[in-house]
Amino acid sequence: MKKSDVIRNILRDKPSTPRIQFGQAFAPTNIALCKYWGKRDLELNLPINSSLSISLGDKGATTFIAEIESDQDSIVFNEQSIALHSSFGNRLTTFLDLFRPLPTVRYQVITQMNIPVASGLASSACGFAALVLALNHFYHWDLDLTQLSILARLGSGSAARSLWQGFVKWEMGSAKDGMDSHGHVLPIQWPELRVGLLILHTGQKPLSSREAMLRTVQTSHLYSAWPKQVDMDMQSLERALVAKDFNALGRTAENNAMAMHATMMSAWPAIVYSQPATIGAMNQVWELRKEGVSVYFTQDAGPNLKLLFLAENQEKVMAAFPDLEMCEPFG
């Protein structure tokens, strides 16, 4: 099945002409506590496992979209014009192709993100979620968040979780067309929860998470045990959230991230997103824990860490990591 078939299905009977000058939307970025790692359908971004994330409040992407009189799209990202033939430009225009009411329609897209881009900070998650929300606003589709989550997933898997604040579970689903593979928000508030972004290394990552995922599934023997890991971790996380057991949450999130990186490390060629500074920071987190401070980390497809802790430990964590970028997911 093609992306275009899914979209035709969802947008059947929906308006295809804008009634406003531009659409506009914000979507938060999200940090997975149980990672999305491996696709069962490359075209539709259908995952091999369910996943669970926390959205980062006001950290994310704001996107404006309008139709323009031009023979090509115009994309502005963080005040920079993006070349349409760049890999980023190409990925975006190809996604927009799926939504043009007529093949000749061209868009102006302006996106502003207030998180450090790439380096595993889930910029594509909030980026595609904001774009889909902006399109929904622009064309007055009036879709529900479940449908928007499916559309966002077609742009980037983890974008399926960026339609909500708070804890979001992306159910892997089982349908061939992926209509049951979307996010939903969990009815849990945890105002004391803090997420700290620890930027250790900027610069382009050596391999996109899309390619890393594919190589891992294709070449890592250990990956065969990943679905079992996820099953256990999803259960542990859901129990920890209900019980507000922060240590269980942190332990599970850290172990799940390490296991994901373990599957990459055992791929061929090996994929190691950690830089020397990443190992140093992990050791620092473990030292802090030994001193009795409940702080855990998670790591995505990049060298940076995201620290998890509660408000009561914020001072101690900030003292150890003065450059930490603090987020209050429920702030």
Next chain:
Amino acid sequence: MKKSDVIRNILRDKPSTPRIQFGQAFAPTNIALCKYWGKRDLELNLPINSSLSISLGDKGATTFIAEIESDQDSIVFNEQSIALHSSFGNRLTTFLDLFRPLPTVRYQVITQMNIPVASGLASSACGFAALVLALNHFYHWDLDLTQLSILARLGSGSAARSLWQGFVKWEMGSAKDGMDSHGHVLPIQWPELRVGLLILHTGQKPLSSREAMLRTVQTSHLYSAWPKQVDMDMQSLERALVAKDFNALGRTAENNAMAMHATMMSAWPAIVYSQPATIGAMNQVWELRKEGVSVYFTQDAGPNLKLLFLAENQEKVMAAFPDLEMCEPFG
């Protein structure tokens, strides 16, 4: 079954009084190309998987043993007297207990190693192999290498492979008493093969490989896929050795080491032997490979790397790693 039962079985009818003043032996250290990781029997060091190593020629341990008139053993290691209540002293005297002809017999043991100790450089492998060889010499047991491999295994699993030079396979076996779990040498010479020891970090490791192995087996979900990894790797290595296909050898060894560390990384608490410098050195090896130099690494339970390459690339590898300690396994 107890270690003492195995030893009683092997040493039945063997002399128990020395006819010489001291026993003396050398055993090479060995670097596993397919790692021993996980025990099915903690007492007898029976492994969950077979493994395959290359011995490091004249790098290893030389051990002298004699009976002494004393109420306690005396252990000298690299010209340092070892406290008997230290963990190292205790491990050694407990092992010697298995061999004393009378409970009152006391030993003088003098060991000299010409490899950097601990930090995952297989010092216990050559240490226990040399000790068992020295005992065999001292008491004129006249055991064959297979039997000595079994005895060495009771001291440290990987010591079972340090009884031979060249490529050694440790068959995991299936017998409860472990009498079929021992090394044997493969009939392959590869004079061009080089192993370089890259010391990146000295100092005590945070966790012994014995404890790391146990924790991994007990807590890592990914470990369930390790035996499958080993099956594939053993086949690939044996094919590579027969075909003298160095790239296949290097690829398999590097991937196997990464997979072993992946199982540790996914244990709880995570075990990460890599230090920041380890990640830096891995990146350097990968850069060299991109430049067309066939060099691979393997890593044991420590932060240091062992580089694998052929004589033809020795100059280029030494230029990139000037501090490399070179070994010629068939030199």
